Amino acid sequence: MADFSAAEIEAGRRLFAGAWDFISAAGGLDSVPPMSGPEIAFAGRSNVGKSSLINALTGRRALARTSNTPGRTQQLIFFGGSGQLVLTDMPGYGYAAVAKSKVAAWTDLIHDYLRGRATLARVYVLIDARHGLKDVDDAILDTLSKAAVSHEIVLTKCDQIDEAALAERTEAVKVAIRKRPAAFPDLIATSARTGAGIDLLRAAVARLLAERGAKTGAKTGGMTDDMRGRQT
Numbered sequence: 480m481a482d483f484s485a486a487e488i489e490a491g492r493r494l495f496a497g498a499w500d501f502i503s504a505a506g507g508l509d510s511v512p513p514m515s516g517p518e519i520a521f522a523g524r525s526n527v528g529k530s531s532l533i534n535a536l537t538g539r540r541a542l543a544r545t546s547n548t549p550g551r552t553q554q555l556i557f558f559g560g561s562g563q564l565v566l567t568d569m570p571g572y573g574y575a576a577v578a579k580s581k582v583a584a585w586t587d588l589i590h591d592y593l594r595g596r597a598t599l600a601r602v603y604v605l606i607d608a609r610h611g612l613k614d615v616d617d618a619i620l621d622t623l624s625k626a627a628v629s630h631e632i633v634l635t636k637c638d639q640i641d642e643a644a645l646a647e648r649t650e651a652v653k654v655a656i657r658k659r660p661a662a663f664p665d666l667i668a669t670s671a672r673t674g675a676g677i678d679l680l681r682a683a684v685a686r687l688l689a690e691r692g693a694k695t696g697a698k699t700g701g702m703t704d705d706m707r708g709r710q711t
């Protein structure tokens with residue numbers, strides 16, 4: 480797993496500290512909030528733990544609604560904090576009991592969003608540590624590669640398997656993504672339940688934004704007035 484300095488861990492902590500709020504939910508591209516600060520998105524199968532991870536990162540118990548009923552989040556959900564960073568909870572995929580037409584609509588939305596969002600700094604693709612990569616995950620990884628969107632795997636629910644199984648799973652996923660150039664070669668193992676790896680994921684985002692800021696000369700600032708107006 481990637482090494483982070485104490486300064487990066489602290490930068491990560493600060494990046495996610497403070498108040499986080501719901502900005503808006505979008506069922507289509509016409510209703511996504513205007514692009515503002517750098518955005519990171521969380522993708523993954525229904526029930527993989529996207530909402531729980533967002534709650535763990537932001538230290539809020541119910542910012543992103545979590546659910547035992549897979550397939551409930553059918554929209555892109557945007558969250559903003561006191562800084563510029565925007566978090567996007569993406570609609571889950573791979574839930575069998577959903578009608579084909581609905582799957583097509585989600586797929587279109589996800590693909591449009593990934594292609595059209597210049598502020599999107601990285602997509603974290605969540606994989607359940609118990610199950611590893613599945614065919615449906617390959618589909619989103621293919622889409623991300625084609626759209627040349629930077630992405631990294633995050634293992635979720637690591638509290639559910641023992642250390643040896645986690646090491647084995649980590650290695651298997653690493654081998655599988657080695658053939659994907661747009662995929663970050665490392666991955667981060669997390670548990671929203673125990674908090675394991677959450678500080679590392681925060682640090683990874685802080686490092687990403689620092690690198691991106693250095694490239695674009697972007698300054699950090701607050702949420703735009705336009706975004707505030709959209710908060711509910």
Ligand SMILES: Nc1nc2c(ncn2[C@@H]2O[C@H](COP(=O)(O)OP(=O)(O)O)[C@@H](O)[C@H]2O)c(=O)[nH]1
Pocket residue numbers: 523524525526527528529530531532544545546547549550552571635636637638639669670671672673
């Ligand atoms: N044991 C364990 N359960 C988790 C973890 N993260 C999420 N869950 C559970 O997995 C289910 C789905 O989580 P949710 O965040 O709603 O998944 P989403 O559909 O990807 O947004 C819920 O019952 C969560 O409590 C975790 O780190 N460990």
Ligand SMILES: [Mg+2]
Pocket residue numbers: 529530531544545546552568
């Ligand atoms: Mg969710």
